[in-house]
Amino acid sequence: MADFDDIMRTTFACREFTEDPVNDATIHRILDTARFAPSGGNRQGNRVIVLRDKEVRRQLVPMVREASAIYVEQTMAGESPWQSVKPTSIDEGAVRANPAEDAMRASTTLVTSPVLLVITLDLGRTASFDKDLDRVGVISGASIYPFVWGILLAARNEGLGGVLTTYAADKESEVQRLLNIPDHHAVAALVPLGHPVKQLTKLNRTPVEKIATIGTFDGDKFTI
Numbered sequence: 001m002a003d004f005d006d007i008m009r010t011t012f013a014c015r016e017f018t019e020d021p022v023n024d025a026t027i028h029r030i031l032d033t034a035r036f037a038p039s040g041g042n043r044q045g046n047r048v049i050v051l052r053d054k055e056v057r058r059q060l061v062p063m064v065r066e067a068s069a070i071y072v073e074q075t076m077a078g079e080s081p082w083q084s085v086k087p088t089s090i091d092e093g094a095v096r097a098n099p100a101e102d103a104m105r106a107s108t109t110l111v112t113s114p115v116l117l118v119i120t121l122d123l124g125r126t127a128s129f130d131k132d133l134d135r136v137g138v139i140s141g142a143s144i145y146p147f148v149w150g151i152l153l154a155a156r157n158e159g160l161g162g163v164l165t166t167y168a169a170d171k172e173s174e175v176q177r178l179l180n181i182p183d184h185h186a187v188a189a190l191v192p193l194g195h196p197v198k199q200l201t202k203l204n205r206t207p208v209e210k211i212a213t214i215g216t217f218d219g220d221k222f223t224i
Helices: 004-010 026-032 054-076 091-096 103-108 139-143 144-156 167-179
Strands: 045-049 115-122 185-193
Touching: 026 045, 026 144, 026 167, 054 091, 054 103, 091 185, 103 115, 115 144, 115 167, 139 144, 144 185
Parallel strands: none
Antiparallel strands: 045 115, 115 185
16 A cells, blocks of 8 residues: 555556556545545435446547647646636637547547546535526536545556546546436436556645735745
8 A cells, every 4th residue: 555645646547558447446445535534415316337348438439539639728728728717819619620630649548548447426415505606607616526536546556647627527427328327316427437548756746835825915935
């Protein structure tokens, strides 16, 4: 078992996997650990579809390709992609009609990884305290993304890698139909898992002094 601090500091967004298989026993151990993640009211509205069928997964590719293409184009334009504060400068309709090749390469990971986890959240069991605010809702994520992060940490402990992707939200109703997901279950993440081609050991993250302040948002830097 790896050191906890090492796991936290080396769990990266892995998008390239070897062809080595990942057996069901390993996936079960990962989920058995991750299920202890907190959720609002401990209602545990999380569900997981363990998806290996590559033909079904190929059908997911066009459902995430347009969102991925918009992400790529906005990044190239110097924007923070898919943010909800400022209007985008790109023509989203044109990008959807003719997605860049980079977007196709990104979405093929869903097919080529040894296993894909489709993670949903039962909105009927989720406390969405910001549902009436005039902004994009984020609170519901507190009941699902700790679970997803737990999956990635547990996978790292098994010597595996993965990445949390949310492109599927763009075509959620199509994903729901394909996988027989009820309408009240949000498609929260698609998580490819496998053995990393290269395990990163040093990640680039913003230091504490740049993300934490004392007393108020514009207070002094929290430092020691």
